[in-house]
Amino acid sequence: MKPSLAIALSLTALPALAQDLAALTANTKQTVLPVVPKVVAAMQEAVADKGVAGAIPVCKETAPSLIKEKRRETGWDIRRVSLKTRNAERATPDLWEARQLADFNIRAAAGEKPETLEKSEIVSIDGKPVFRYMKALPVADVCLKCHGPAGELDAGLRASLAASYPHDQATGYARGQIRGALTVKRPLE
Numbered sequence: 384m385k386p387s388l389a390i391a392l393s394l395t396a397l398p399a400l401a402q403d404l405a406a407l408t409a410n411t412k413q414t415v416l417p418v419v420p421k422v423v424a425a426m427q428e429a430v431a432d433k434g435v436a437g438a439i440p441v442c443k444e445t446a447p448s449l450i451k452e453k454r455r456e457t458g459w460d461i462r463r464v465s466l467k468t469r470n471a472e473r474a475t476p477d478l479w480e481a482r483q484l485a486d487f488n489i490r491a492a493a494g495e496k497p498e499t500l501e502k503s504e505i506v507s508i509d510g511k512p513v514f515r516y517m518k519a520l521p522v523a524d525v526c527l528k529c530h531g532p533a534g535e536l537d538a539g540l541r542a543s544l545a546a547s548y549p550h551d552q553a554t555g556y557a558r559g560q561i562r563g564a565l566t567v568k569r570p571l572e
Contacts, residue, residue, distance in 0.1 A: 403505070404503060404504070404505060407503065407514045407516075407571075408501075408503040408516060411459075411516045411567055411569060412501075412516070412518070415457075415459075415565065415567055416518065416565070418449050418450060418461075418565070419520070419565060421449055422441070422442075422445070422446045422449060423523065423525065425441050425449075426438055426441045426446075426525050427525050429445075430525060435528045435537070435540055436539060436540050436543040438528075438529075439529070439543055439544065439547050442469070443548075446463065450462060450463065457569075458570075459567055459568060459569045460567065460568040460569075461565070461567050462474070462566055463520065463563055463564070463566070464480045464484070464563055464564055464566050465484070465553060465562060465563030466481065466484050466488075467552040467553045467554075467555070467556075468552055469530075469544075469548045469551050469552070469553035476566070479506065480517060480564070483502045483517045483564065483566075484517075484519075484561070484563070484564055486502070487500045487502075487517075487519045488561055491519075491559075491560070497519050497559055498519070498521050500518070500561070501518045501519065502516070503515065503516045503517075505571065511570065511571070511572050512570075512572060513568055513569065513570055513571060514567075514568075514569040514570075514571055515566075515567070516567040516569070517564045517565065517567070518564055519561045519563075519564050520561070520562050520563050520564055521559055521560065521561055522557065522558055522561070526556065526562055527556065527557075528540075529544065529553075529554075530553055530554055530555075530556045530562060531555075531556060532554065532555055533554040536554065
């Protein structure tokens with residue numbers, strides 16, 4: 384195929400790709416994002432009932448189990464990631480995710496509201512098309528109880544966090560900063 388014909392064919396596919404991207408984004412958001420308020424509500428309830436240290440299992444166990452349930456339901460790779468991980472085993476971003484998180488931080492610093500930041504894209508992984516989606520997770524008041532400035536955390540809480548997360552990097556945040564993101568990899572074949 385001549386290069387000019389290949390370019391012409393790929394340009395004619397752009398509107399369809401953009402339409403597919405919009406539909407995939409809308410469907411993914413509708414399917415996955417309801418997990419976020421469930422996690423926040425579970426955290427608020429746990430903090431109210433058991434105190435901050437007693438709520439650690441919500442982030443450590445409940446949130447991942449809600450996400451795991453959504454993974455089983457959809458067959459998609461869904462997880463929470465951060466540039467400052469609390470649980471490096473589960474939350475370390477891949478290169479695409481790290482780039483998006485860095486971009487989210489730049490956009491937030493430029494004045495965009497963190498709760499509106501998201502990215503969707505169709506990429507090729509191992510030669511197969513994959514839809515990627517990320518939604519920024521800003522720090523809310525309930526998050527500051529464990530993710531705020533380390534020096535402001537109660538000593539007992541710091542000890543509980545160290546016991547649960549020996550390599551914790553996820554402190555020092557202020558309200559509204561980007562704590563991380565919910566990320567989705569959705570195969571298209």
